[in-house]
Amino acid sequence: MSDSAMSFETPEQVQLINSQIDEFLKQEVKPLEEEYPQFLGEDGERNMVDDDHHLVDEYLELRERIHEKSVEAGFYTMAMPERVGGGGLSALEDTLVMEHLHNRDPNGYHDMIFDRLSVDHSIIPLYDDEYQREEYFEPVMNAEKHMTFGLTEPEHGSDPTWMDSTAEKDGDEWVINGTKAFISNSVEADFIMVHARTSGEDGDADGISTFLVDKDNPGWEDGKVQRSMGTKQGAQAFNHFNDCRVPEAQMVGDEGEGFRTAMTWVGAGRLHIPAKAVGISQWMFEKCVEYAEDRKTFGEPIGSRQHIQDLLVEMRVTIEQVRWLYRHAAWKMDQGEEYRWLQSAAKLQGANLWCDAADNAIQIHGGAGYMKSLPFEGLYRDGRVTRIYEGSDEIQKRTIARQFLNL
Ligand SMILES: Cc1cc2nc3c(=O)[nH]c(=O)nc-3n(C[C@H](O)[C@H](O)[C@H](O)COP(=O)(O)OP(=O)(O)OC[C@H]3O[C@@H](n4cnc5c(N)ncnc54)[C@H](O)[C@@H]3O)c2cc1C
Structure with missing residues (x-):
């Protein structure tokens, strides 16, 4: 077999990482599940937020403690x-680790070992600028800042x-005006990577630029927390x-290149969704098999x-389909081959699997x-949101259709 087969x-390296993660969860995360039981189980979601629907301090403290341990262990x-x-x-490798991490009882803090937001x-573009590397990139990599x-x-x-x-x-300076919606974790974040048009017309991918705005910038105001179906x-x-002023040094990359940066972010996230979906669906499937064997009605x-x-068969077969679809897309990505339509297919099918x-x-x-x-x-x-964010079902279908229709 050639290297590219x-x-x-x-892969052995992934098997090793997965067993290290299992050990880490047992040694480091399990004790925190015992110390902070209030955010697990039936009342977990209710206890996570205050009356304004902001995450409570204890929950944030727990998250920081897990992040710190994850940084030390090299997972973060x-x-x-x-x-x-x-x-x-x-x-x-990354997606295989995601599948493994999510193939367990969701009633735990295992998913806090990463902060993929x-x-x-x-x-990455922040790393290439000395000021942005020191002020933003490195603190994010050390879990000292969240964006x-x-x-x-x-x-x-x-x-x-x-x-x-x-x-x-x-x-x-740049002066930013506009409103963003559905922004995850923006209440607790230390800074935002925000996108705004600096030139061009509606519909132009060029002309959108990305800026770093600190939480204490008086021009950035948190709006209403939007209550949602899942937490x-x-x-x-x-x-x-509102007339939010940032110095030139806080523009990310080149002027007008922000949309490409945004697409890099969306691109990577799209394969996490099917990998997580496979992990968690496999766990649900196994619970369902146990229950179907134990639960009797009419004496059987x-x-x-x-x-x-x-x-059960629908679950089992679809899990297997999505497993190989997302792995194929990830492998194509690693080979530097065209992977976009497969990535869209994996995201579409993974979200629906979940x-x-x-x-x-x-x-x-x-x-x-x-x-x-x-x-x-x-x-x-x-799971329901996975059919909407990172490109909705319909947007994935649009990408896939463009693969074969010359219209
Ligand atoms: C929980 C959650 C977290 C999020 N986090 C973030 C975040 O951190 N940062 C961020 O920037 N955004 C975030 N989003 C926003 C998310 O990316 C958008 O909701 C998503 O892109 C869909 O946009 P929309 O809601 O405006 O729907 P619309 O674009 O208005 O679409 C409405 C419907 O029309 C369909 N549709 C749209 N265009 C077409 C078309 N051309 N052909 C066929 N059908 C079409 C859509 O699929 C959808 O069904 C989040 C959303 C949610 C729900």
Whole structure:
């Protein structure tokens, strides 16, 4: 086999990382699950936020403690390139680790060992600028600072190149005006990477620039926290920029290149979704099999009924399909081959797998599946957003159709 042949085995390096993660979770995260039980179980979501729907201090403190441990253990930045001080995992390795990490009971703090909203390839351009490296990039890599990413606006989500936010030059400063919507973790973030048009017309990908704005900038005002169906994504909020002044040094990369930066961020995230979906759906499937074997109605296990077998078979087959689809897309990405339509296909199918698997799991567990004492209703709510963000189902289909239609 040549180096570039796709292997169906999990690479040894990934097996090693996965076992190190398991050990880390046992030694470092489990004790914190015991110390902070209030954010787990039936009341977990209720305890995470205060009356204004802001994450409470204890929850933020817990998250920081896990981040610090993850930085020390070398997990936190392992998906970033070695050139910028990361662990240098390939796209395939990174996604395999994601699948493994999420193939467990969701009622735990395992997903806090990463902060993929902050530590993401979109911050790489910051490394190449000495000031931005010291002030923003390195603190993010050390989990001392957290960022948020502002692209979507109330009037423009799927079509960000039509954004209304603008930035105009005034002396050696840029003045940003506009409103962003659904911005995850923006209430707690130390800074935002915000996108605004600096030239060009509606629909032009060029002419959108990216700026770093600190939380204490008087021109950046937190708007209303938007309450949502799931909470695992962190709170989303409106963010208003009113004559928000930033020095030239806080423009990321070149003027007018911001949309390309944004697409780098969205691109990497798209493969995390199917990898997570496979991990968590496999876990739900195994719980469903156990339940179908144990639960009896009319004197027989429900798993002996074809209707229930049908639900289980659909889960099992789709998990396998998405597993190989996302791995193929990641492998293509690593080979430097065209991967975009496969990535869109994996994201589309992964998001739907997560939603359908959670729905089947609720159905198989009957009334118990609908209750908060089991994790399926929470997974159903958390999974639903994956069909909307990082490019909705319809936007993925648009990308895939463009692969074969010359219209
Ligand atoms: C929980 C959550 C967290 C988020 N976090 C962030 C964040 O941190 N930062 C950020 O910038 N954004 C974030 N978003 C925003 C997210 O990226 C947008 O919601 C998404 O891009 C869709 O945009 P929209 O909501 O404006 O829907 P719209 O673009 O208005 O779309 C509405 C519907 O029309 C469909 N549609 C749109 N265009 C087409 C088309 N050409 N063909 C066919 N159908 C079409 C869409 O698929 C959708 O079904 C978040 C959203 C959520 C829900």
